[in-house]
Amino acid sequence: NAGVTQTPKFQVLKTGQSMTLQCAQDMNHEYMSWYRQDPGMGLRLIHYSVGAGITDQGEVPNGYNVSRSTTEDFPLRLLSAAPSQTSVYFCASSSPRTDYANTGELFFGEGSRLTVL
């Protein structure tokens, strides 16, 4: 089972460059999200999607763009990279909790470590 797959695992960018972090899941999960992890700050939600064609902002959306054209894929775009975007990025997915009994736990990818010089 592939689960949640993120690419690339490592990336170095120069300030001002753009790039896309890819995320794909094969569990037919409707909910997908992007978090960034910085030392001492836990994980912070960047953007999330509750289904194809629907996206919304999280806690720290500035400088990032997302789209959800299919259930499986949820790419994260950095429009003009800045050193403050140096971080580890995690994509996560979960099945919709249509009733209270569903746990809603997130399944995480392996992470993408991004350095912006």
Next chain:
Amino acid sequence: ELKVEQNPLFLSMQEGKNYTIYCNYSTTSDRLYWYRQDPGKSLESLFVLLSNGAVKQEGRLMASLDTKARLSTLHITAAVHDLSATYFCAVEITFGNEKLTFGTGTRLTIIP
């Protein structure tokens, strides 16, 4: 704005000892999650606590939830080296919201 605080942030303990990690949150929450992260790795789900008074146990780890106190605990019994990791709690604001707010994490190191 929901705030989730964990303490301690760092914990170094000897094998065989017991200890507790605390997770406090600032507003009423629907449910609470505990995750484990090994260095350089992804996050792994440990427990999902769905209601007040919920208690879950897996091996040497036991998690509990007190929604009235807005507090969850992760208790470690007779620690072993394999439990060395960073532990995160995460809180969901409302049912169906699908957004989690994570604590800052507790880095646990078990010393032989």
